[in-house]
Amino acid sequence: MLGGMPTTTELEQMLRDADLRVTRPRLAVLSAVHRHPHADTDSLIRAVRAQLGDVSHQAVYDVLRALTAVGLVRRIQPAESVARYESRVGDNHHHAVCRSCGAIADVDCAVHAVPCLTPSDDHGFVLDEAEVIYWGLCPECQPAQRMEMDRRV
Amino acid sequence: MLGGMPTTTELEQMLRDADLRVTRPRLAVLSAVHRHPHADTDSLIRAVRAQLGDVSHQAVYDVLRALTAVGLVRRIQPAESVARYESRVGDNHHHAVCRSCGAIADVDCAVHAVPCLTPSDDHGFVLDEAEVIYWGLCPECQPAQRMEMDRRV
DNA sequence: CGGGCACTCTTGACTCGTTCCAGAGAACCG
DNA sequence: CGGTTCTCTGGAACGAGTCAAGAGTGCCCG
Structure with a gap:
């Protein structure tokens, strides 16, 4: 990202x-994606309608799809999840996803530049991106999960 | 994996x-998942019906779902793909996925043991797994893609 | 500044992977 | 071998996303 929210002109x-x-x-x-990072399509539709009326x-x-194709937004889709979009592009960062509520947080790539792009054996594949998803529990869901485990014991 | 294909008794x-x-x-x-690594649900249904008749x-x-829940198979679902299943479990390996044909290959984790599980900033998440997907072109699709690029130029 | 082309939006039907439900059937404990 | 509980069958339903045709509009160019 290059600072705050872009103006309409930008x-x-x-x-x-x-x-x-x-x-x-x-x-x-485009504005909605900037204002709501990691939002799914339905949230974006609602945000757009709140601004413009019927769309x-x-x-x-x-x-x-058009914005994704030209690289103005990035589409992310963790397993079991619907498509989500973010405006932070071009820096190869990764994501932490909560197993409980689906919350997503940005995670800078530990290895800078082209990262883990060197697997032990690439089976002849020509690779251009390594996508990393960290699975776990977000801060909000950790207490809930602990209570649930207590209840089971 | 512990060797070849498991017998029915196993x-x-x-x-x-x-x-x-x-x-x-x-x-x-379970047998079909062992015989067809990375197969989608539909392929597995057809494999099962070939063996048993109507199911x-x-x-x-x-x-x-039951097999996944107990950890006998692992469900993988790269973005834009339907669910796929594999029988290699418990070793935290990763996958290379072909952008063109969707082919999947196993990739051993470059960093052994709990791998990239230490992001620069975890935002308070408690993480338990780092899933890595290497995106690229499989050997089959590389010539095709090159031809396509030639045609464009 | 206005015409026209090509692209974009609306509307509504549709696909397809997956899930829900109710009832028949089968595994396994005792 | 009977009963309980889990599993399978068949069919309907759901939801994210796509397709298609026509109305609408941005923008290039004269």
């Missing part, structure tokens, strides 16, 4: 720089 | 050891 410039037409749905979706879900799906 | 013992009743669908599913898809889904 968002507009991002779209133009990516050769995407500037439309109200696109500005709203078809298809439009939001289309916009998210 | 599969039966695995189920009993896990406190699961021994049924024909369970033996067939409801629901039965296979139930069995896969």
Whole structure:
């Protein structure tokens, strides 16, 4: 990220720089992704509608795909989860995901630059990215989980 | 893994050891997962039906969930993919996934033992697993991709 | 500044992996 | 071998995401 929330003008410039037409749905979706990190599609649809009124879900799906294709947003999808989107792109960071509530936190790559991209045996694959997901319990869910375990014992 | 394909008797013992009743669908599913590493649910349903005749898809889904719950199989689900299952469990290995055809290969963890489980900042999460997915192109898809790029230029 | 092309949004149906439910059937304890 | 409890069958349902056709609009160019 390069500082605070981008202004509308900055968002507009991002779209133009990516050769995407500037439309109200696109500005709203891009803004929503910046304001709600790791939000799923449904949350983004609701955020966009709160700002613009009626917008078809298809439009939001289309916009998210276009933004992802040009690299303005990044799509993440941990196992068992729906697609989520974030605006922090281009720095190869990773994610910690809560097994209990699904909360996601950003985690900087421990090994800087191209990271774990050197597995012991790549089986002939040409690799371009190593995606790391740390699974565990977020601070909120740790007490709840402990209580649940106590109850079982 | 502990050697070659387990015999039916060994599969039966695995189920009993896990406190699961021994049924024909369970033996067939467990066997199919051993015979078809990284297969999706549909492939497994077809493998099971080839062996037993009619088996409801629901039965296979139930069995896969039960086997996953007790740790006899492991469920993996790279982004944009349906659920897949493997019988290699308990050794914390990772996967290389082909962006083009979805092929999956096992990759031993470069850092042995509990691996990358020490991110720079865990945000208060209590982590228990680091899942690594290496994205790239499998040997089969590399020529195809190169041709596609040539065509574009 | 206005016409026109190509792209984008709306609407609504649809796919497909997966889950839910109720009842029949089977494993296993005693 | 009977009873209990878990498992399987069959069919309906769900939900995230996609497809398709036509109306609408951004933006290039004259």
